[in-house]
Amino acid sequence: MRPMVREAYGPADLSGEPIFAGGFINFGYWRAVDLGLPLGEAERVRSQEDLYRHVLDAAGLRKEPTEPAESRESTEAKGRKGPKVLEVGCGLGMGCAVTLREYGWAAVTGMDIHPQQLRRARDTHADLLRDEPERLRFVQGAAERMPFEDGEFDVIVSVEAAQHFPDLGAFAAETSRVLRPGGRVAAASFFTVDDAPGRPEELARLLETFADGLDIAWPVSVLTEAFTAFGLTDVRVESIGPHVWRGWDLWLGRWWSPETWPRNFLRAYEERVLDYYVVTAVRPE
Template sequence: MVPDDRNPSPAMRPAVRETYGPADLSGEPIFAGGFINFGYWRGIDLNAPLDEADRIRSQQDLYRRVWDAVAPMDRQRLLEVGCGLGMGCALALHERHPAGVTGMDIHSAQLGRARKTHAALLEQMPGRLRFVQGAAELMPFADAEFDVVVSVEAAQHFPDLEAFAAETARVLRPGGRAAIASFFTTGGDASHQGLTLSRLLDTFANGLDIARPVTDLTDALTASGLSRVRVESLGPHVWAGWDAWLSRLYAPDSWARNFLRVYEQRILDYYLVTARRP
């Protein structure tokens, strides 16, 4: 059963509400195919002209890289935290054959778009795909309900990583696995790094993304009782491709191009963090 003695669901932060609410962010030119992530560009020729097919592949490949870290997924119960439009959920059903996929997002507008986008799939696979509203810090699910929990490029928005880690541990069955892909600071002087990111990147300046070291997440997962906590940099296969794609749309001195800059300055990196419930 879902615990009924917890605090009310956390309020959505204004920057998250505004970014993902009025318009479909996946419709922006920098995104394609309904996904909203920077992409995993390994195997894509960055010296050749990039097209939309390359962009979609990069975003799908990021999901595939995350799933590989928690394989196998066939006949498993999968939860995606921060599912957005649900493209990753649908791709998982087609490629990894889980018993069921639950996409959870805090934003009702995103969930409405997800249900509309995947209406045919929801009808074709009753009981195998669902979209549920909930916060990463207070998930509306029973204890040990899932075999696998993943989150792809959403944790940079979560205000309370300790609560997210605790909920991840709670909803995983014993032996269940978790994989979180997102961008964090590399460590060092947190105050200086936060100021630099706020100066160079709009998403940190407006509060959409939160500047924290990746150790905040790994420490939270360990404190929640999860084991085998591992962290791997995906930066070499994320930032150069993302910047190459952005170069089609933005000038070198524009804010969007500063992601590669802060990576090269060793301030921000893209990580894959994995853990297991004992």
């Protein structure tokens, strides 16, 4: 584990910061939020949940209507099973909870490299772990060395974690290995728009998290090429920056003035240095 990741998600605990309301740790997908109105915690949580919904939809998961308890018990007795989902970099597990709540019969594994985050996740979701142990578990593991069997999962998602991964090639290799044939991956994060020389230095000048090494200035092409190199197909890239950066910047404005470094995320986007992407791919049958 890289030192800055150990610190940010250990004693510092980013999930407890007010900017990440509700225990999520992402910039948010603000498309459904009216940015012309004052932003409160409810809108912030909605943006973070909506980012998960967008990624889960991109991964091919389908929402199912909630069944009455008695109907659910009857279906369980018949052995109905849904897709097996892995979240890489699950943090506090809030996205895992959204998946369980809204995406039918999915069984979700949340994996994180940081043991302190996993302890928090297990404490936060103690009731779910007790009541539905077949549908939720938390496992320690690295994106580059996943502790799972070949072909174990139908879907892999990763939300705003890939900017921390030191080896996107290894992440792609492990993703290909643990996906079943026909399985899908959807990874969302912020990447440089190209591999032009000097991009890491540009971001280090603008943003403290790139200067101190918490975030890595990966070009989005590194991930797409890695997915292809390790046998995944139908690799697609979607920019969702128009629905991320303005809302994120308005939210940051509650704590930071425009001349402070966190507000430079919007500047980096406007200067075409950084963008927010969802990258999807399929393991062939």
